[in-house]
Amino acid sequence: MQAELKLRIASGLVLAAVVLAATWIGGFAFQLLSVAIGLLVYYEWSTITKLPERDFQGNALGWLAQVVIAGLVLLDYMHISLPGLALCVLAAALWVLIKGTSWWLPGGIVYAGLTSISLAAIRGxxxxxxxxxxxxxxxxxxxxxxxxxxxxxxxxxxxxxxxxxxxxxxxxxxxxxxxxxxxxxxxxxxxxxxxxxxxxxxxxxxxxxxxxxxxxxxxxxxxxxxxxxxxxxxxxxxxxxxxxxxxxxxxxxxxxxxxxxxxxxxxxxxxxxxxxx
Structure with a gap:
């Protein structure tokens, strides 16, 4: 078995174990997993779309939005998480309109924010x-x-x-x-x-x-x-x-x-x- 395949299998088993364990436990454990996935998704989105190079301040706004969403999810304020996300997206959209920067910023906030919210909302x-x-x-x-x-x-x-x-x-x-x-x-x-x-x-x-x-x-x-x-x-x-x-x-x-x-x-x-x- 090739080393790359062994590495892929090993990391896949570890990931599956972590996800299934958090899913079984539920509550704060799964909320933490949901938030971690959302934050990592925003990191990758911003890296792929080159937001830090295109708009460093806007990207900082994006990270602030993810922190806000993460806080709402971890504190179990799910009933206001979607309105909170909407306000964050609105702020990012206004930033783009004023500064003329990239629309990939509010897109990333929506994509990563909904990741955390929807995962946590489903599991409960x-x-x-x-x-x-x-x-x-x-x-x-x-x-x-x-x-x-x-x-x-x-x-x-x-x-x-x-x-x-x-x-x-x-x-x-x-x-x-x-x-x-x-x-x-x-x-x-x-x-x-x-x-x-x-x-x-x-x-x-x-x-x-x-x-x-x-x-x-x-x-x-x-x-x-x-x-x-x-x-x-x-x-x-x-x-x-x-x-x-x-x-x-x-x-x-x-x-x-x-x-x-x-x-x-x-x-x-x-x-x-x-x-x-």
Whole structure:
């Protein structure tokens, strides 16, 4: 076995152990993980888009925004985290308009901020949150794995050759099918499948995951970067590992907010809505 492959496997096992342990514990442990991922995502985003060189003061504003979001998440002020993020993005947008600098600044604040918020909101601290997070993990990981193997086995027309030449329509469809099956399997391991919204939710999250993968590929191609960083030995950067997860979690959060509004603003449990209970 080559040294690079051994390193990739070892670092992957360590990452999986940390993520699953924090997911199982929930509460502050998972909030801390969510914040760490969000901060690392902003670091990689700002590095890829060269924000420190383009706009040092604006990038400092971006870091301040991430600290604010991190504080709200860690203090469990989830009910004001999205308004807090919106204010940070507004401040960054005004900075760009006044200084004429890069719109990649507010884009990075949104991308990294929603990463922390959506992850922490899904997991929460109860059993339903644990099941909801495992549901999302199952969909995203199965989509990613089987999109690769299905695409390699079947081939065919390219999905988005200008963005990611290796991805095919067969891989995207195969990944979506197995992502839905994995999500349904996780759900049925704990609940009875009486609500047909569950496969639909899994499909939405699978598609969102693949869009997230393409989005990160677009950003890296736009700036001529192969990996988002070298933070993870053998794997590249954090964004390279969580690009699909980010968009899937954001999609899940959007589904919940939509249900919340349709329910007339009454208090609802995130996990209960996500899992259709």
């Amino acid at each position: 601290a109860d059993y339903l949150g644990l099941m909801a997070m495992l549901f999302v993990f199952a969909v995203v990981w199965a989509t990613d794995i089987f999109a690769y193997f299905t695409g390699r086995a079947i081939g065919g027309p390219k999905l988005a050759p200008a963005i990611s030449p290796g991805k095919t329509w067969s891989g995207a469809i195969g990944g979506a099918i197995f992502g839905v099956l994995a999500g349904v399997a996780v759900f049925m391991a704990h609940f009875s499948l009486e609500d047909l919204r569950i496969p639909v939710i899994a499909l939405v999250l699978s598609v969102a995951s693949q869009i997230g993968d393409l989005f990160e590929s677009f950003v890296k191609r736009r700036f001529g970067v192969k990996d988002s960083s070298r933070l993870i030995p053998g794997h590249g950067g954090v964004m390279d590992r969580v690009d699909g997860l980010i968009f899937a979690c954001i999609a899940a959060l959007a589904l919940v907010l939509g249900q919340f509004l349709l329910a007339g603003g009454r208090e609802v449990a995130f996990g209960a809505i996500l899992l259709g209970l």
